[in-house]
Amino acid sequence: xxxxxxxxxxxxxxxxxxxxxxxxxxxxxxxxxxxxxxxxxxxxxxxxxxxxxxxxxxxxxxxxxxxxxxxxxxxxxxxxxxxxxxxxxxxxxxxxxxxxxxxxxxxxxxxxxxx
Amino acid sequence: xxxxxxxxxxxxxxxxxxxxxxxxxxxxxxxxxxxxxxxxxxxxxxxxxxxxxxxxxxxxxxxxxxxxxxxxxxxxxxxxxxxxxxxxxxxxxxxxxxxxxxxxxxxxxxxxxxx
Numbered sequence: 194x195x196x197x198x199x200x201x202x203x204x205x206x207x208x209x210x211x212x213x214x215x216x217x218x219x220x221x222x223x224x225x226x227x228x229x230x231x232x233x234x235x236x237x238x239x240x241x242x243x244x245x246x247x248x249x250x251x252x253x254x255x256x257x258x259x260x261x262x263x264x265x266x267x268x269x270x271x272x273x274x275x276x277x278x279x280x281x282x283x284x285x286x287x288x289x290x291x292x293x294x295x296x297x298x299x300x301x302x303x304x305x306x307x308x
Numbered sequence: 309x310x311x312x313x314x315x316x317x318x319x320x321x322x323x324x325x326x327x328x329x330x331x332x333x334x335x336x337x338x339x340x341x342x343x344x345x346x347x348x349x350x351x352x353x354x355x356x357x358x359x360x361x362x363x364x365x366x367x368x369x370x371x372x373x374x375x376x377x378x379x380x381x382x383x384x385x386x387x388x389x390x391x392x393x394x395x396x397x398x399x400x401x402x403x404x405x406x407x408x409x410x411x412x413x414x415x416x417x418x419x420x421x422x423x
Contacts (some may be wrong), residue, residue, distance in 0.1 A: 202348065227411065232399035236312075236398060236414035283350060294340060295366070296412060 195220045197286050199299035207284075207307050208276050214269040216284030225287040226267040227296070228258055232280050240282075243267065250304050254278070279306045311335065314399050314415035321386075321393075321422050329418045330386045331399035332368040337413070339402040343366060344395045345417075351398065357382055386420060393422045 196219045206212055218224055225244050229237040241252025248260040258269045267284060284299040312333040321327045323382045332342065343351040353366030357376040371390025376382055386393045399415040 199350075229414075234317075234396075234417065234419065236314075236416045237400075237412075238414075239411045242411060260346055294352055298351040300342075300348060 195224070195286050195288075195297045197284050197297055197299035198284075199284055199302050202300070202301045203303045203305065205246050205305040205307060206274055209273050212271045212274045212278070212304070214270065214276075214282050214304070216267045216299060218267060218284070218286045219265065220286050220288075222288065226258075226260060227285040227287070228252065228256070228267075229268050229283045229285060229298075229299075230254075230280050231283065235272075237283065240269070274304075274306055276306045276308070279304055312399055312401055312410050312415040314397075314418050317416065317418060319326060319418055319420045321420070323422050326388060327386050327393075327420065329386070329397055329399075331382045331384065332380055332384075333399075333401045333413070334380060335401055335403070335409050335413060336379070337401035339404070340376070340381065341400045341402070341412075342366075342372075342374065342382070342384045343398045343400065346395050351411045354384065356399075360368060378407070383405060395420060 198217045220305040227242045232238050240256050243248050243250045243260045251257050255273050281301045281303045283301045285296045287296045315330045336387050341356040342354040344366045345351050352370050355374040357363035360379050363374050363376050396416045400412045402412050
């Protein structure tokens with residue numbers, strides 16, 4: 194069965210500092226990997242996704258993530274965070290048969306930004 | 309614009325009452341999903357439907373029911389059998405495989421509070 198682990202429940206960083214959110218997955222085949230962001234009381238917005246090809250993927254809002262098969266990881270990074278990045282971030286894994294199988298989400302990492 | 313609409317945004321019900329959450333999409337997606345979100349637990353799948361008139365239980369289906377009479381609509385009923393119904397509920401739709409659009413689309417959520 195597929196699973197996703199986000200080991201950090203809550204992370205606090207200073208505005209302007211760099212950020213890395215960790216995500217480890219377990220999946221039997223080639224995974225499709227996603228990062229979503231959720232502002233309080235809102236739905237989820239896709240930040241970026243990895244299906245194949247270049248293992249470093251760029252997303253919206255200046256985020257990027259790197260797929261490392263050997264480590265089963267898909268960590269999210271941003272060089273310099275902004276106060277508006279405060280939100281909850283979810284990593285998710287799906288199958289190559291996307292659209293016919295459900296995504297599995299991690300438990301989320303809440304990001305707090307301090308001035 | 310295409311999208312998913314959940315209504316209402318906030319819902320209050322007395323304990324022991326059934327309540328139905330609405331989810332409508334105009335994206336022409338076959339697959340629709342209901343998730344429940346609780347603090348520290350991420351998103352858990354309640355029910356999903358891959359085609360009209362068919363639906364499958366997810367990981368936490370007990371105490372919930374759904375119907376899929378139309379492609380556009382996937383309402384979720386929280387029954388009195390659900391032991392702890394207070395939560396944030398998210399509806400999502402997924403495009404079919406092979407369309408070149410491979411990500412989930414989420415509604416804005418409904419926060420249900422049972423008193």
